[in-house]
Amino acid sequence: MALSNVTQTTSIGGDSRDTLLNWLKENPKTHGWDAVVVYNRGRANALLIQQYIKKLTAENYLAPIDGQIEGAGEKLKFFGIQLGLPRLSFENADIEHSTARVTQAITAGLAILQSEPAGGYKTVHSIMRPNGATGPTLWMDVDLLSAPGDVTKAGEVQIDLTKMTSLDTDLFSDKASAIHAKDFFIKRFKENPELQVYTLGALDKSADSTLAPQNFVVRTQPAPGATSRAAPNYGDGAVVLLVTLKNGTDGRTPTVNGDFRYLIPNDENGTRYSSAVLISNNVLFSKLITNHLNSVLPGKTLTPKTPTDGQGKPGHIYLEYTQGAITKPDYTFVCNGYYSNYIVTASTPLITIPLAGATFKAGHDAIDFSWVNKTFPISMHYHNTRGELSDTHSDETVTIQTNLNLASTLSIYPDTGVIHFEQEDVVDEQIEIDMPRNHYAQNLDRYMNDLRNVIKDNLFEFTKSLTLPDINTFLLRNLLFPDNNLMVLTDAHVPGDLAVFGNVSPSLTSFVIEPEQAVLNPGSTRTFRVEPAATVTWSVQGLPGDSHPVGSINDQGVYTAPTAQELEGRETQQVIITATGTTTRGMEASSSTLVSIITQTITLNPVFSVTEPEGSLQFTVAIADERPLQWAMKDPGQGGRLEPETGLTTTYTASPLQVSGMFTLETIQVTDDQANMGQAHVLVLNRALGGQVDVDFAQAASGKAQLRFLKQYGADLTPVPPEKLTWTLLAGTGSVDASGLYTEPQYQVTGFALITCAFAREPDFEGAPIPVDYGYTAIALPLPQYSGKAMKYP
8 A cells, every 4th residue: 555645734824815915905015125035835845855865865965873862871872863854844933033943754763762770770761763754753943044145146045954943852752862862963963064054045146137136134934823733734834035135225024913914825725826026116116117117208207206194104105207298399280171172280399298297006906007187288370271262370279188097907928927017098088188179170080189199109108018027037037946946927916015926836947756755665656747747767766875676667657666575674765766857948957856665554653662560651653644543552451551542642551560570561552444553562660670681783784683691790790691591582573592692583574672581590598589680672673784883782
């Protein structure tokens, strides 16, 4: 059975696009910044995937971690801990800071917690074995950084795991080890610090335009409701870039309780949009539109003006012509008058129509041009040649009145993504012509339309088409994302600020593999594809240093995972699938994804634990989806209890002291509705240990381990001769002989071997009970994982 894909949680909080647009109508919302760029965690995490895989396959790759963390009377030892994909979430975010949480599942390896009490015997306290897809997990709080820019870059948005501010993990069952874990992982991360830095975007200023960025501030914002653990969108949120453009000044940082909403619309349950950009009302009108109009209509003065409401709060900036006019020198119109032989010439040396009072304002999806109730007198001379009659001359005043409200509707050129405004046509009623006499009779309309065309040809011919290429430059060349991802514009609006909604997606020069992650059982299959569609060649490889079989993938992208036998006893394996080929634009590209193969659908942790009578332990189940789970003690139980008996976690409480034996072994089971089962074992110590079992892994490569039983005599631990000992395999696989030599099964398996030792000493006097000292060890399998490692166990 193939497990489900790892999917992205989508935002279902927040506002619809239309609700956001209505809010944006109220007043400027960029808090004085020139631009605001927002993209959600789904896209941010997609950007992390390719970077992580590149780090995995780099020369100084993310090698598995060995080591130990020491606590008070305890020591946690790691063997081959592999950290999985970093995933970004925002449950701890607020708009006033740049805090986020990075989650990394521990996908492989082993963690053994040893008890080292002062003056007591060392023992194995618990064994944790990560599941390849579902943890255990590290949770690291980090601040998204604005890395310094240079001559070409305004800066980068980075995550640096070496600069984590806090760390939590469910890798350990004890608090002491968790406290020391942060220092341990920071130290390991700093061994190759460049591998712990991830880039989430950059602002480039080499593409010169009005919107070239100067600097930016990064903030993080949770999606509405996403800070509640019970919320379906828990952890969702966005990266927010507050941008200052060239020659601009910084704005104000939004506050938690301020008027700054989550800007990514929740349309289609949060799947339609993953990013948004606001270009400030000030930049849109004072720079972009002003620059365009000044270039096509020079010599006129457009003045930005800011209205205020009843409380004095500034509204959206608009543009008003304060100087300049439409002019037409040497105007002449010649046409027939009342009779065909009457030729009437209307002329004036200069028509001047002042533009003062004409405005450009933001509408909902348009820029509105308003020029209302403006009256302009024109002194016109009429020369009428009347055939055989004498000519007549007259001077009269023609009055032009404008009542113009024209909307320039926004659209997007699909091939280029350039934002374009197209002005609606002027109708005759919007430019009224009044004159004392009708010199042209049936041709009057021709004369009036010719006068109207003075305005149309000298004004609206230039304002009819308003194109803003700088927006496209900003989105495609200034706003950069890793691996050729781009901000792909899907729709735009001008409620006041320019609001652009879309997605951070592969550009036409790249593609990505879907599904972006998959979890499979041994021998199962999964079909992969690339988006956008492209001609590709598929390949599969293991992680660096892993020589085990990796499965196969055919030309159609159908991947077949290695079989359980090929896994050779390992519970998990990860492989990298790569698509290499040519995009629709003929560009060479490649993309990779990570596949986890796991043998256990359900994994319990810790898989082995030790406690005392009436002691309590917590267990956690890892599963790849949200199916119902049922906890129970395996029959015949020994009196232990589980509470609760459903869900992902439970607490085990051991039975009261049993005087009949040294050890009580119990098995915890959890099952799902498809008959899959996971197990964990608990060893209850009914009395104090009488000795310590040491393990020598010198023969681990050949599947053997030598055990010794040591007792405290004076200041030293002294080995007890093998002939005095009785070894017992209490649980697990393999065998142990009388000399204490443990041999694992020929066919390697995961799990563990629980081995006890009894040392029957001489009675204190004849007829006295024979005193027996006990010890135990738990060995996580398979043994070859310890080969070549200098270590003591426990």
